[in-house]
Amino acid sequence: VGGPAMQTSQKDFNNAVSQLKLLKEDPGNEVKLKLYALYKQATEGPCNVPKPGMLDFINKTKWDAWNALGSLSKEAARQNYVDLVSKLSASSESPSPEAPAADRKQPESDSLVVTSGDGITTIRLNRPTKKNALTTQMYHDIIAALQAASKDESPITVLTGSGDYFCSGNDLTNFTSLPAGGPEEMARSSAVLLRDFVNCFIDFPKPLVAVVNGPAVGISVTILGLFDVVYATDRATFHTPFSHLGQSPEGCSSYTFPKIMGSSKAAEMLLFGKKLTAQEACAQGLVTEVFPDSTFQKEVWARLKAYSKLPPNAMRISKQIIRDREKEKLHAVNAEESNVLRERWLSDECMNAIASFLSRKSKL
Ligand SMILES: CCCCCCCCCCC/C=C/C(=O)SCCNC(=O)CCNC(=O)[C@H](O)C(C)(C)COP(=O)(O)OP(=O)(O)OC[C@H]1O[C@@H](n2cnc3c(N)ncnc32)[C@H](O)[C@@H]1OP(=O)(O)O
Numbered sequence: 401v402g403g404p405a406m407q408t409s410q411k412d413f414n415n416a417v418s419q420l421k422l423l424k425e426d427p428g429n430e431v432k433l434k435l436y437a438l439y440k441q442a443t444e445g446p447c448n449v450p451k452p453g454m455l456d457f458i459n460k461t462k463w464d465a466w467n468a469l470g471s472l473s474k475e476a477a478r479q480n481y482v483d484l485v486s487k488l489s490a491s492s493e494s495p496s497p498e499a500p501a502a503d504r505k506q507p508e509s510d511s512l513v514v515t516s517g518d519g520i521t522t523i524r525l526n527r528p529t530k531k532n533a534l535t536t537q538m539y540h541d542i543i544a545a546l547q548a549a550s551k552d553e554s555p556i557t558v559l560t561g562s563g564d565y566f567c568s569g570n571d572l573t574n575f576t577s578l579p580a581g582g583p584e585e586m587a588r589s590s591a592v593l594l595r596d597f598v599n600c601f602i603d604f605p606k607p608l609v610a611v612v613n614g615p616a617v618g619i620s621v622t623i624l625g626l627f628d629v630v631y632a633t634d635r636a637t638f639h640t641p642f643s644h645l646g647q648s649p650e651g652c653s654s655y656t657f658p659k660i661m662g663s664s665k666a667a668e669m670l671l672f673g674k675k676l677t678a679q680e681a682c683a684q685g686l687v688t689e690v691f692p693d694s695t696f697q698k699e700v701w702a703r704l705k706a707y708s709k710l711p712p713n714a715m716r717i718s719k720q721i722i723r724d725r726e727k728e729k730l731h732a733v734n735a736e737e738s739n740v741l742r743e744r745w746l747s748d749e750c751m752n753a754i755a756s757f758l759s760r761k762s763k764l
Pocket of ligand 1: 620
């Protein structure tokens with residue numbers, strides 16, 4: 401069986417066979433097929449068994465992979481097998497760190513962080529000291545991030561928050577710096593921004609997941625009806641205090657909420673500002689699943705990493721079938737909600753509520 405160098409190689413090969421069983425992550429079918437072929441070649445030599453029939457898909461695929469190695473020597477196959485297993489072990493021990501996507505324009509402000517890794521593009525609201533309240537710049541940055549994510553390589557896109565909140569909704573100071581055109585111009589441009597922002601969620605073409613890491617308020621709740629999946633920590637709450645603020649629903653919630661939870665439960669949230677616990681939101685169908693806070697991040701990301709390995713085109717097409725017939729309706733609802741809010745923002749009820757928050761007289 402050869403000299404000392406070759407015996408070492410046989411020992412390495414045996415170790416690699418054992419090491420493979422300890423891999424933490426499934427390396428995927430393509431790699432498993434390659435490993436199978438190299439194993440057969442290393443232990444039995446070139447493919448020497450009859451080709452399975454056309455309908456025996458699995459064995460035929462395995463046979464093809466083995467046969468494709470041709471006359472590769474047993475020693476070379478062993479070496480290739482050992483190299484491949486060691487590469488897989490290294491990458492499973494130190495999972496690819498999330499990295500800013502190289503070809504992606506980064507957001508204008510640090511309040512939004514966009515990273516890609518493990519088949520997931522993550523858009524993270526990053527203003528924890530303000531409970532991730534959305535500034536005007538953040539709306540623009542989220543629009544840009546969603547547009548980029550819709551074209552990037554990641555099969556799944558996630559929206560989440562840094563710190564203890566998912567998001568406290570619109571930053572109420574957005575309304576304090578009046579443009580030259582006065583309140584009317586502010587209301588007009590806010591309505592345009594709101595409409596553009598929500599349109600990006602309506603049109604987003606691939607699986608969009610909300611990882612709700614804490615309480616959610618206002619627009620960060622209403623847009624959840626446009627996500628494909630919503631995972632929440634059991635610490636999360638869902639609050640749409642529009643009447644308290646003299647405002648009205650947006651994010652297509654006037655349409656999606658009654659559809660998701662029925663009109664009376666939707667009315668309790670959207671008219672009376674009833675705050676839901678994560679469990680309640682899950683029971684109403686707004687949240688897909690609730691996780692204990694202590695294991696939330698670990699469980700959710702492990703699950704999303706596994707989902708991101710599913711065939712991306714199949715996921716996109718399935719989303720299209722589920723969502724496309726609703727799109728026209730959603731765009732019309734969005735336009736109407738934005739127009740109504742344009743009026744609301746100029747109302748005394750709204751101005752007084754915002755002034756009250758800003759003077760810290762009342763908190764919701
Ligand atoms: C001209 C262009 C304009 C563009 C505008 C675009 C228009 C799109 C608008 C779409 C419509 C959206 C509607 C909504 O989202 S309505 C909901 C709005 N949100 C709220 O009403 C929440 C207000 N915040 C609170 O009630 C509390 O802060 C909260 C319960 C969230 C947390 O309370 P807690 O006591 O735990 O913490 P603090 O209050 O001390 O908060 C810490 C600091 O964070 C600041 N903060 C929190 N939320 C907001 C917010 N929404 N806006 C501004 N600032 C916020 C808070 O002031 C504290 O700051 P300081 O430490 O500096 O005091």
